[in-house]
Amino acid sequence: MGLDFTVIPSYADALLLGVLWTIAITVSSAVLSFFGGIMFAVIALYAPLVIRLPFRFFAWLFMGTPLLLQLFLIYFGLVELGIDLPAFVAGVIGLGLHFAVYNSELIQTAIVAVDKGQMEAARTLGLSRPQALIKVVIPQAVRDVIPPIGNNMIALLKDSALVSVIGVTELTLSAQLAIGRTYRPFEFYAAAAVLYYIINLGMEAVLRRIERRTQLSR
Amino acid sequence: MTDPKPFVEIRHAQKSYGSLEVLKDISLTVQRGEIVAIIGPSGSGKSTLLRAINDLDPLTGGEIILDGVQVNKTLPHRQYEKHINGMRQQIGMVFQHFNLFPHLSVRDNVTMAPKLLKGISGKEADKLAEEQLTHVGMLERIDYYPSQLSGGQKQRVAIARALAMEPKLMLFDEATSALDPELVEEVNLVMKKLAEEHMTMIIVTHEMDFAASVCDRVLFMDQGVVVEEGPPGKIFKNPDMDRTKEFLRKHLAGSK
Ligand SMILES: Nc1ncnc2c1ncn2[C@@H]1O[C@H](COP(=O)(O)OP(=O)(O)OP(=O)(O)O)[C@@H](O)[C@H]1O
């Protein structure tokens, strides 16, 4: 039996809906991982020990265990504790926190690397330490790690396929559902791959724009 | 005629890094509107003294008093933070390497602190930025970023940024020594203008000509002590101490 790509158009709607879900989950998780990353970095660097230690354990948990397991834990595991999250929300939390931990490592390094004169100049004007961090140090640190954070976000897009296992009908699951009906795995997985690639190109374009915009502020 | 109450008073300032004593019992007063230059060899403690005045490098002993209020008060941490932030709003500082905020436009460099700390509106902030940048001749660069400016322009913006907080006292730590020679004059002119407006200033500098032409008094520091002080005419032309003479001889020979 040869390949037959003509089956794809009749599932175009389902696939496009899958694309939209993939974009929705990627963007939501990316936003969470970005702001979460900043927050985690500040905690890791400046919080008192009683907060920092449990936090380190939490960070280790997210970096040292499979994302798939984390998604199962959040979606199925938390139900036992009476927390029954919709699959989409569980997926965003899992992906978002997982990548927030990675982003946080980047941002921590960048915060430490911001020239000490910046903090001094801000303090000299009368800003408190938290004000100086928020207005002066963190924006520069974040600006400095936009490219590697961008790479993390591309990885996040690819890992978003994992939320198919908890039943979010994003692109991968949409392709699987179509395969279940048509028994055409090659055609639909290939179509999904092309669609992921297109989303990826879009993301890279957005990242390049952001990078260009921050060019002057170095 | 001296004011009975000095504007800035440094009493028995002492600073150690471990066993290294960097400031050794320095006392100094500055009157309102007075312009004082601090000169001396590298490592003599000039920056440390200047940075002690706004508590950027806290003293290990002694007192700093500005306009009747002790800057380096002993207070519980939280209260001290509040106190020192208030004091620092009244003390402008200009650094050798400008330390402009690269992620902010020239306008926002000038207005960030006043907006945040004095709660002025966006409109008032724009007016303030325009005023202060006009003052230092940088109005036409108001929407540039620091990366688009020359060193001299950066330093003029840094001065405008400090002035926007309406400080009572300005501290300059070698404001021109990171600049290419041809850019020094534009910054010196701005400082001269401030002098004419009777801003109280303490200026650490290696530029003897500038100190001589602008300052009311010159302090020569060496190894953590003020060796000699007096009007520029006296210190530069006819110093009493051998250490001063030697420094000036070496320095003037080196700079010519
Ligand atoms: N953080 C620090 N730890 C240890 N020693 C320090 C520290 N900061 C400054 N010092 C020492 O204090 C002394 C005075 O330094 P300071 O920077 O005040 O000198 P300076 O007169 O400003 O010199 P320069 O003309 O080179 O700027 C130097 O011996 C310096 O090595």
Ligand SMILES: [Mg+2]
């Ligand atoms: Mg110095």
